[in-house]
Amino acid sequence: MALSSDRMFLERHGNQWRVVVNVPKRLHAKLGTKLKKALGTDSLAEANRLKWDAIAELKGTIALAENPLLSLEAFRSGSRQQAVQKALHFAEQRKRAFDPASLEEIDEEIDWQAESLAGRPIAADERGHEVFDQERLRLATDFSQLARGDKTPLDLHHEKFLAMSHVKARTSADDKRAMNLLKEWCKKAGVQPYLQAITKKEAVRFCDELPNLTINLTPVTLNKYVSRLSVYWTWLENRHEVESNVWKGRRLREPQQTTDQKERPFTDGEVKALLTGPAEPEMHDLMRIAALCGARLDAIVCLKVKDCRDDGVFVFKPQKREPGPRLCPIHPDLVEIVERRKKGKEPEDDIFPEWPGVKKSASLRERSFKTSNEFTAYRRSVGVEDRREGKRRGLVNFHSFRRWFITKAEQAGQPESTIAVVVGHKRQGMTFGVYSGGPLLEQARRCVEAVNLPVLKK
Template identity: 60%
Template sequence: MPAPSSADTRYLEVHGSKWRVVFNVPRQLQGKLGTKLKRSLGTDSLSEANLLKWDVVAEFRATIDQARRPNVSKEAALASARVKAMEEARRLSQQRVVAFGTEQRGRVDDAIEDYAEALAGDPVEVGDDGHPIHEPERDALAMEFLAVAKGKRTPVDFEHAKYMSMSQVKARTAADDKRAIKYLKDWCKANGVPPYLQAISKREAVRFCDDLPGLVGKTDPATLNKYIGRLSVYWGWLERRHVVDTNIWQGRRFKKPLQITDDKERPFTNEEMRKLLMGPATQAMHDVMRIGALTGARLDAIVCLKVKDCQNDTFTFKPQKKEPGSRLCPIHPDLAAIIARRSEGKQDMDDIFPEWPGPKKPGSLRERSFKTSNQFTDYRRDVGVDDQREGKRRSLVNFHSFRRWFITKAEQAGQPESIIAAVVGQKRSGITLGLYSAGPLLEQARQCVEAVKLPDLISRPSEHPS
């Protein structure tokens, strides 16, 4: 029968007034790990120590098993030890922050010192001055652990996982966050800058911005600002939590070249609309184009529609960009036949556009409409609708030009700006057409949508080969 927790002292010894775990190292491994592995548990209660000790014992056993494997290089073993040490440093540093009073802080500091002592291992020799000399790599790791655990050094990504867990952003933005941190760490390594929050000042931020185009491999200001913006949001979060004193990225932006008015992306002209709506596109592409033209909706919101989203003469588009929730948009009379045809015989959760099911690769960050966009671009160019300018990466017309065309036509029809903004989901002052809008507001939105008319077509395609 096992000893009660009030009497069981296996793997335990008293150090000062606190219990700590002591684990004997096999003789053949003592040259690597020292004679014993030790870790303070920070408690003077034997019962509590017996509850806490088993995780430490399991870790020590894993350390010994790893040391036994001859095929594991010294560098790999040290890298593994560093990962574990930084995890423990995070845990202890957080305990140190919330410790109440000098006594609790002292307990945490004792645990930090004990762990650092275990990381350094036994001395390999004694210096001329009588001080012990430890293996340099292990001694450096112990010193790094001490600095991190006591809050003197904080790796730039130390709090990033926690920040991401609290950040409600889309997968693509989360990927940008992670890339931004990777670029910063890569830059620190290449430039000999310690990758700690305390070492990165405004001066280093300026240098990083100067070198960012080379790291990213692009000079487009929008792309570069995307990464600076993600770092700024992260640093702002750290500042609010008093981890850093100031947001060193705030206000740092790459300036966009001065844009001449006629170089801005624009709506389609009526002639371009005729070419697109009368051209030899597939039925699915014709349907998508018409929905885009008569709702002003973004392409991905259209392609992601399900049967349940097209009921009661109203579209329910999923949130796009910074929209807080799903958005209603009345169905234009000229789209009724399209929706009826695409909904016939289907269940509520069936896709309106099964032709574009989205990326097959698990974890892909591409939008479902990725292939739709590529196919539309090819089709648009085939029918001679393009506006490519020197020095511009994108054509001045694209699928978004349907959205611009709808807004322009609604404005020309005298519709109120606030209602147009509500219909297309633009961020403007005033009302928004939310998921539960009803009554006069929805009726105003319907009048706005129906005020937009497609240009006269010589022959409107009915059924096109798919």
């Protein structure tokens, strides 16, 4: 499409000039292949001055002959959003066009719409060449590139990606934050917000400059966002929307932690303090279950009566990357708690109704959010705390019960592969991680029963 050509839409007819406008193929039966209008002049300069009214008239005739998805007037209104949506519609049509004739027809329509967007020239340069309004010309060029698939907005496929991801709401929110950060960076860095513009070099720049966009976020959190972009790009690569995943291997450097800076299990003394302190009954029950099965907080709080089976097994909902519900034997010391909390309830009733979860349906917080806050306040009230300068989080939290269980199971001589199955970790190695079907339930039961609470004396 030569938008600056002096002979655009013009042809000689004898000694004079006339306007010629191509008719979309779908209207050939109604209007023929071309519409023409004589300008009554042999001067090219005069023809260029007169042609635009004639072009508008002929294109108006074409517009009246059809009921387009987006009218010519809508394009002339200057609405970039409407133009972009129409361009993306054409891009999808081009992907589905497998024969040259269909592709040619679509491209003719793209040219026609782009020429309409460019509008009339507003002046002529020193050589007599037509000059177009730069904003309209830029819109026409963007439209043409989008419609032909030469430019693809960063988030064009993002909603579809999210719909197909089957991840938790919080992870989906991370995906959206990551995309917003990338678009914000593109705007500040002067990078066009298109998939084709994000090269490996630009991905490195983004990672280098990301901490400046989000001053209060740690490298761990920022790497989470980079990771979500990598997942999106892998999805795009598999669908042939990008050539490769430019985020593969990209990570911000995280400060190296010494042993005394890492989050840790509770000590036996801390477990005693927690289990003998003035906690509410539901908190006492919750802590004992956590200590004697190693489950995550949200999995325990979400237990229903039906999940505490009569054959002595918990059925925990999937957590993290677990592919499905996980079975875990109920420790003998927990039987009384479980039976008491099941008594008189229906299968769908909650084991811990004291923490019903967040009321707002749009909230991304887990059901256990309030439980976690209450435990933290209680833990601190009994003096179980371990904070280090420069670290946002303390070294002990509810997850320390899980670490304590794993530690005690290991100290009791239980196989690492069995412990991994009991707590829902991925088993390591080819033998256990790929070929083994997992330990029998009785092996898991022996692992659970190998862990005992410390002797509790007030």
